[in-house]
Amino acid sequence: xxxxxxxxxxxxxxxxxxxxxxxxxxxxxxxxxxxxxxxxxxxxxxxxxxxxxxxxxxxxxxxxxxxxxxxxxxxxxxxxxxxxxxxxxxxxxxxxxxxxxxxxxxxxxxxxxxxxxxxxxxxxxxxxxxxxxxxxxxxxxxxxxxxxxxxxxxxxxxxxxxxxxxxxxxxxxxxxxxxxxxxxxxxxxxxxxxxxxxxxxxxxxxxxxxxxxxxxxxxxxxxxxxxxxxxxxxxxxxxxxxxxxxxxxxxxxxxxxxxxxxxxxxxxxxx
Amino acid sequence: xxxxxxxxxxxxxxxxxxxxxxxxxxxxxxxxxxxxxxxxxxxxxxxxxxxxxxxxxxxxxxxxxxxxxxxxxxxxxxxxxxxxxxxxxxxxxxxxxxxxxxxxxxxxxxxxxxxxxxxxxxxxxxxxxxxxxxxxxxxxxxxxxxxxxxxxxxxxxxxxxxxxxxxxxxxxxxxxxxxxxxxxxxxxxxxxxxxxxxxxxxxxxxxxxxxxxxxxxxxxxxxxxxxxxxxxxxxxxxxxxxxxxxxxxxxxxxxxxxxxxxxxxxxxxxxxxxxxxxxxxxxxxxxxxxxxxxxxxxxxxxxxxxxxxxxxxxxxxxxxxxxxxxxxxxxxxxxxxxxxxxxxxxxxxxxxxxxxxxxxxxxxxxxxxxxxxxxxxxxxxxxxxxxxxxxxxxxxxxxxxxxxxxxxxxxxxxxxxxxxxxxxxxxxxxxxxxxxxxxxxxxxxxxxxxxxxxxxxxxxxxxxxxxxxxxxxxxxxxxxxxxxxxxxxxxxxxxxxxxxxxxxxxxxxxxxxxxxxxxxxxxxxxxxxxxxxxxxxxxxxxxxxxxxxxxxxxxxxxxxxxxxxxxxxxxxxxxxxxxxxxxxxxxxxxxxxxxxxxxxxxxxxxxxxxxxxxxxxxxxxxxxxxxxxxxxxxxxxxxxxxxxxxxxxxxxxxxxx
Numbered sequence: 001x002x003x004x005x006x007x008x009x010x011x012x013x014x015x016x017x018x019x020x021x022x023x024x025x026x027x028x029x030x031x032x033x034x035x036x037x038x039x040x041x042x043x044x045x046x047x048x049x050x051x052x053x054x055x056x057x058x059x060x061x062x063x064x065x066x067x068x069x070x071x072x073x074x075x076x077x078x079x080x081x082x083x084x085x086x087x088x089x090x091x092x093x094x095x096x097x098x099x100x101x102x103x104x105x106x107x108x109x110x111x112x113x114x115x116x117x118x119x120x121x122x123x124x125x126x127x128x129x130x131x132x133x134x135x136x137x138x139x140x141x142x143x144x145x146x147x148x149x150x151x152x153x154x155x156x157x158x159x160x161x162x163x164x165x166x167x168x169x170x171x172x173x174x175x176x177x178x179x180x181x182x183x184x185x186x187x188x189x190x191x192x193x194x195x196x197x198x199x200x201x202x203x204x205x206x207x208x209x210x211x212x213x214x215x216x217x218x219x220x221x222x223x224x225x226x227x228x229x230x231x232x233x234x235x236x237x238x239x240x241x242x243x244x245x246x247x248x249x250x251x252x253x254x255x256x257x258x259x260x261x262x263x264x265x266x267x268x269x270x271x
Numbered sequence: 272x273x274x275x276x277x278x279x280x281x282x283x284x285x286x287x288x289x290x291x292x293x294x295x296x297x298x299x300x301x302x303x304x305x306x307x308x309x310x311x312x313x314x315x316x317x318x319x320x321x322x323x324x325x326x327x328x329x330x331x332x333x334x335x336x337x338x339x340x341x342x343x344x345x346x347x348x349x350x351x352x353x354x355x356x357x358x359x360x361x362x363x364x365x366x367x368x369x370x371x372x373x374x375x376x377x378x379x380x381x382x383x384x385x386x387x388x389x390x391x392x393x394x395x396x397x398x399x400x401x402x403x404x405x406x407x408x409x410x411x412x413x414x415x416x417x418x419x420x421x422x423x424x425x426x427x428x429x430x431x432x433x434x435x436x437x438x439x440x441x442x443x444x445x446x447x448x449x450x451x452x453x454x455x456x457x458x459x460x461x462x463x464x465x466x467x468x469x470x471x472x473x474x475x476x477x478x479x480x481x482x483x484x485x486x487x488x489x490x491x492x493x494x495x496x497x498x499x500x501x502x503x504x505x506x507x508x509x510x511x512x513x514x515x516x517x518x519x520x521x522x523x524x525x526x527x528x529x530x531x532x533x534x535x536x537x538x539x540x541x542x543x544x545x546x547x548x549x550x551x552x553x554x555x556x557x558x559x560x561x562x563x564x565x566x567x568x569x570x571x572x573x574x575x576x577x578x579x580x581x582x583x584x585x586x587x588x589x590x591x592x593x594x595x596x597x598x599x600x601x602x603x604x605x606x607x608x609x610x611x612x613x614x615x616x617x618x619x620x621x622x623x624x625x626x627x628x629x630x631x632x633x634x635x636x637x638x639x640x641x642x643x644x645x646x647x648x649x650x651x652x653x654x655x656x657x658x659x660x661x662x663x664x665x666x667x668x669x670x671x672x673x674x675x676x677x678x679x680x681x682x683x684x685x686x687x688x689x690x691x692x693x694x695x696x697x698x699x700x701x702x703x704x705x706x707x708x709x710x711x712x713x714x715x716x717x718x719x720x721x722x723x724x725x726x727x728x729x730x731x732x733x734x735x736x737x738x739x740x741x742x743x744x745x746x747x748x749x750x751x752x753x754x755x756x757x758x759x760x761x762x763x764x765x766x767x768x769x770x771x772x773x774x775x776x777x778x779x780x781x782x783x784x785x786x787x788x789x790x791x792x793x794x795x796x797x798x799x800x801x802x803x804x805x806x807x808x809x810x811x812x813x814x815x816x817x818x819x820x821x822x823x824x825x826x827x828x829x830x831x832x833x834x835x836x837x838x839x840x841x842x843x844x845x846x847x848x849x850x851x852x853x854x855x856x857x858x859x860x861x862x863x864x865x866x867x868x869x870x871x872x873x874x875x876x877x878x879x880x881x882x883x884x885x886x887x888x889x890x891x892x893x894x895x896x897x898x899x900x901x902x903x904x905x906x907x908x909x910x911x912x913x914x915x916x917x918x919x920x921x922x923x924x925x926x927x928x
Contacts, residue, residue, distance in 0.1 A: 012657065012665075033657060193649055196639040196741050200521045 037121025075202035091224030098135025137181035307534030430473025433457035526635025541573035550616035560871020563609035612861030634738025670724030681721030695895035737862035767821035808924035812888025818854030819894035859896035879904025
């Protein structure tokens with residue numbers, strides 16, 4: 001059985017700047033990282049591999065430089081890395097992205113090795129939509145189990161999965177038949193650290209690049225053309241400048257009083 | 272039973288053969304180690320051997336070392352006597368009595384007196400070990416038995432000589448007191464007509480004790496009698512001792528999980544340990560109840576080598592793992608992670624055993640081969656790799672502090688010094704105040720300096736000490752490439768960890784930088800009259816100075832900070848009992864800065880208490896890690912009225928206020 005971990009290469013958001021003129025991300029010199037939620041999805045796949053001996057494929061759609069993130073997945077222990085990269089895939093919103101990823105998973109499962117489980121991060125830190133995972137599940141007809149913080153059981157012969165979902169103020173234990181798609185939250189696990197031999201092996205390991213010639217998707221359903229969502233403007237929220245009140249070094253008590261007065265005035269204190 | 276060559280020869284041959292075989296069994300195990308050229312600098316090595324093996328300069332740093340020095344030199348003298356004893360046992364014709372009187376008499380006098388001195392010294396050693404041992408576990412049967420054997424040897428030799436003297440007649444007998452002043456006193460104790468019996472008994476006792484002693488050597492800590500001198504001769508000279516670089520090529524192993532990863536000299540160390548315990552007494556981890564004890568590390572390495580040696584020689588798997596978890600191997604992981612790499616063990620070892628550097632390959636194995644390390648380190652490693660600083664703050668923030676002193680980019684060709692600010696100085700709120708103080712002082716003195724801003728990356732010190740050589744190597748190469756591209760030759764640092772890494776570790780990458788720590792530079796600037804100190808910073812009150820391990824022990828900078836402080840405050844700083852070479856770590860070295868401390872007392876509290884015992888108003892240090900650790904310590908001890916300041920801040924009080 002193959003477990004597919006969907007990972008996305010995202011700009012390191014702590015380092016992202018927005019060009020005030022063009023309202024687009026300044027990508028120059030910004031390092032890319034594996035979407036943190038996806039690294040938990042990959043870790044979950046690798047832990048299942050450690051326990052059950054199944055194979056793990058890391059799957060990503062993105063520009064050619066996303067290969068670096070897939071290599072990291074290989075260094076961590078993924079058996080295969082597949083990059084869906086084609087000019088016509090560019091500019092995709094969540095709908096078009098789901099189309100391409102679902103098509104690739106279908107192709108893997110039907111033509112290469114049966115997919116039992118797809119794991120995704122609950123969302124990405126650049127788009128924050130949390131739509132792609134469920135989008136893939138719907139297109140593949142898989143059960144979707146979102147916001148999972150614990151994989152309790154995986155019974156491959158019985159094709160059954162039991163997970164715990166982390167919801168607002170409560171947990172939910174859910175059982176579903178395989179194949180299924182799971183989106184994960186950070187509490188699920190602690191991602192592992194790559195060993196040096198694995199890093200070195202990953203340098204030479206193949207990253208399969210799949211373009212649309214291979215997937216044969218309708219170009220109207222992928223990329224910019226297949227994306228009904230248009231981003232009108234990206235901007236940093238304006239934040240009013242703060243002010244320094246009092247002097248915490250010379251008069252800490254006075255500073256606290258000043259702060260309390262300010263908070264009371266804004267009715268921000270319970271008393 | 273009168274000693275005869277026919278009786279003695281087979282015993283002697285058997286004893287020497289057994290001794291030789293046991294020595295060989297042990298020493299041949301060092302061949303399992305990696306190559307390591309320790310035969311360079313022969314003149315220096317010869318000098319070291321004279322200083323540290325024959326003059327025992329390190330042994331005598333402690334008062335009881337004088338007893339050891341005495342026994343050592345007595346041994347050398349008595350080796351002459353014992354050689355005669357053994358040869359005489361084989362060839363009765365060989366005897367000192369055949370020497371001309373002019374040589375014979377002083378020789379016998381010397382041997383006789385030295386025997387008494389030895390007897391006195393081993394008695395003191397026995398009493399000391401019984402009453403005030405260096406560490407409680409030092410009261411071993413083995414230790415007492417060896418001392419007892421030496422005493423027996425002395426008493427037996429008095430017996431032999433007294434019996435001989437009692438046979439003398441006439442005018443020669445009158446000389447007995449001159450030739451052997453001590454043994455002649457024993458003559459009176461021999462019952463009449465029993466001289467032969469006393470001689471025979473003493474002779475065989477002496478022979479037995481000597482050969483037993485010889486054969487106990489390789490089996491005990493007294494093997495150091497054989498190995499200590501070569502170990503000192505073969506010591507590493509580089510200061511500080513650096514870990515080796517690793518080549519990141521498929522198929523290589525990274526770090527080591529068995530003894531074969533060490534060099535042959537490092538394996539020899541295992542047989543050179545005298546178990547004096549000085550390393551464990553100096554070790555901050557050991558002093559605060561951590562499982563690390565440098566003496567035990569060396570001992571456990573020896574046991575592992577002896578246990579696994581035969582299998583490893585046959586190229587079979589080692590039955591006893593070197594790295595263990597809760598006792599299932601020789602050295603536990605918690606022990607491995609407890610080290611602050613402060614180097615106190617290296618500093619005190621009388622025979623220059625390299626204790627601390629033996630832990631780094633084990634950390635490398637855990638990190639690089641198994642990705643197994645305390646969980647706090649995961650964030651550190653990822654932050655270092657992704658954002659090239661320990662906190663994972665955006666690199667673009669690195670140079671922001673400099674907006675307070677104006678744009679200061681290092682301009683190739685025009686700027687004299689690169690100010691390598693370091694991660695703490697760039698990101699840590701408290702350390703940034705130090706950075707600012709230093710920047711203002713440099714400006715006041717008219718120093719031409721600039722920074723790399725967002726292009727500066729962590730020097731990688733913590734990574735290297737923690738065994739993450741892979742990411743260290745990456746950061747080092749990136750920094751060095753940048754240094755080369757910008758033509759950087761002279762570097763100012765305010766962090767001893769940056770200092771040692773840039774100055775020493777980066778040398779392994781073929782770059783020689785002139786790195787100066789701010790405590791040195793500031794002193795030079797004051798001494799040269801470039802930095803005026805118009806007032807004395809007396810408001811800082813009683814000021815005690817804490818030595819950073821990486822500034823002091825690792826780089827030998829002890830005096831400049833003290834002199835600079837004296838100039839700034841008008842008085843020499845107070846000293847803690849453990850200072851300079853014996854300085855006690857703050858607890859943050861070796862990457863411990865980024866780790867939790869769960870076991871025993873916190874090292875920083877131990878040190879903060881020592882500082883407080885001097886009744887200071889200000890504790891001064893010259894390292895951002897020490898600053899954090901001691902500041903935290905003062906807070907935990909409810910002593911926040913005591914200020915913890917960096918040396919730059921003290922000088923700023925005198926120069927800028």
